[in-house]
Amino acid sequence: MSSTMKAIRIEKPGDVSVIKYLDIPKPQIEKNKILVKNKFVGLNFLETYFRTGLFKASMPLVLGHEGAGIVEEVGSDVTGFEVGSRVVYLSSHNAYAEYILVDPVNAAIVPEQMALDTASASLLQGLTAVTFVKRAYNVKKGDIVLVHAAAGGTGQLLVQLCKHYGATVIGTTSNEEKAKLATDAGADHIIYYTREDVPTRVKEITNGQMVNAVFDGVGKSTFQASFDSLRRCGTLVSFGNASGVIPKVESSVLSEKEIALVSPGVFNYVRTREEFTEACSTLFDLVESGSLKVNICKEFDLKDAADAHRFIEAGKTTGKILLRV
Numbered sequence: 001m002s003s004t005m006k007a008i009r010i011e012k013p014g015d016v017s018v019i020k021y022l023d024i025p026k027p028q029i030e031k032n033k034i035l036v037k038n039k040f041v042g043l044n045f046l047e048t049y050f051r052t053g054l055f056k057a058s059m060p061l062v063l064g065h066e067g068a069g070i071v072e073e074v075g076s077d078v079t080g081f082e083v084g085s086r087v088v089y090l091s092s093h094n095a096y097a098e099y100i101l102v103d104p105v106n107a108a109i110v111p112e113q114m115a116l117d118t119a120s121a122s123l124l125q126g127l128t129a130v131t132f133v134k135r136a137y138n139v140k141k142g143d144i145v146l147v148h149a150a151a152g153g154t155g156q157l158l159v160q161l162c163k164h165y166g167a168t169v170i171g172t173t174s175n176e177e178k179a180k181l182a183t184d185a186g187a188d189h190i191i192y193y194t195r196e197d198v199p200t201r202v203k204e205i206t207n208g209q210m211v212n213a214v215f216d217g218v219g220k221s222t223f224q225a226s227f228d229s230l231r232r233c234g235t236l237v238s239f240g241n242a243s244g245v246i247p248k249v250e251s252s253v254l255s256e257k258e259i260a261l262v263s264p265g266v267f268n269y270v271r272t273r274e275e276f277t278e279a280c281s282t283l284f285d286l287v288e289s290g291s292l293k294v295n296i297c298k299e300f301d302l303k304d305a306a307d308a309h310r311f312i313e314a315g316k317t318t319g320k321i322l323l324r325v
């Protein structure tokens with residue numbers, strides 16, 4: 001068996017030109033890990049932050065935070081996984097590769113009836129949506145929430161779950177095609193945030209009430225509008241930087257309207273085996289029951305990861321991007 005594998009690695013932060021497809025040593029099994037042969041790797045905006053250097057990591061770096069595949073070897077101290085098990089996992093890095101050594105704390109067996117690509121496409125963004133709508137802000141029946149980039153990968157899942165828990169959802173998108181996707185996901189109202197003033201439209205739509213919560217993964221370009229769209233005691237869930245990093249916020253600004261500013265990271269919500277298993281179970285139940293539809297927007301071959309980064313950074317996503325391994 002070969003001792004090397006194909007992987008996508010960067011030697012230094014930069015534009016997409018730093019992304020290299022090359023042969024590197026195949027990881028060796030460790031007693032408390034499982035070795036997974038990847039079939040699909042999920043692509044996330046997060047990897048672009050590490051690629052550009054916005055988020056720091058030691059170099060060289062094999063990018064990638066999640067995938068789905070087949071267990072090839074099981075460490076001697078690991079229980080609950082067998083050679084041949086179909087699994088999904090989260091990882092701090094290293095997923096853009098043929099093989100990955102996975103901590104079983106953040107791995108789960110894929111339900112028998114679920115296709116591996118669906119499971120892969122649902123994982124990181126799905127866990128994000130599942131945990132954020134309960135733990136970052138507890139979405140309740142009767143709430144009015146604003147979800148930015150409502151046709152994006154995470155956005156479509158957030159819209160569906162906010163509807164599932166009984167909220168009225170206002171989604172923002174940049175164009176009509178995306179507006180249709182957000183509406184299909186359940187958004188009750190659409191705001192074209194690139195050409196309409198968001199707080200003004202929110203005021204009209206809510207008859208002046210404004211929203212209980214905003215889920216904002218767009219960041220810099222939407223931050224002020226998110227803030228101004230909230231009612232008194234509202235919650236701003238600021239969870240991403242797709243358009244750039246949000247400005248520094250003085251606490252006095254928050255206290256003017258008693259705004260709660262939450263900046264959650266999905267990895268923090270699923271840090272223990274119990275948290276991960278429970279969140280996966282909720283996610284898979286929602287997907288299997290049809291309450292949560294996962295939309296695979298585009299697949300690229302692993303070797304074309306640079307094209308996938310170009311695609312996501314151009315804002316072209318209308319669902320999940322997968323790398324085929």
Ligand SMILES: NC(=O)c1ccc[n+]([C@@H]2O[C@H](COP(=O)([O-])OP(=O)(O)OC[C@H]3O[C@@H](n4cnc5c(N)ncnc54)[C@H](OP(=O)(O)O)[C@@H]3O)[C@@H](O)[C@H]2O)c1
Pocket residue numbers: 043044045046124125128149150151152153154155172173174175178217218221239240241242243244264265266267312313314315316317318319
């Ligand atoms: N904190 C966490 O744990 C966590 C977990 C998952 C995701 N996230 C964050 O959630 C956000 C969405 O991630 P995702 O993977 O779901 O991405 P995605 O599907 O690619 O969604 C990104 C969307 O953002 C919109 N956008 C607005 N300004 C943009 C810009 N300057 N460049 C690119 N896109 C822009 C685009 O929609 P329009 O064309 O409609 O504007 C685009 O489709 C990211 O900020 C990501 O970091 C955070």
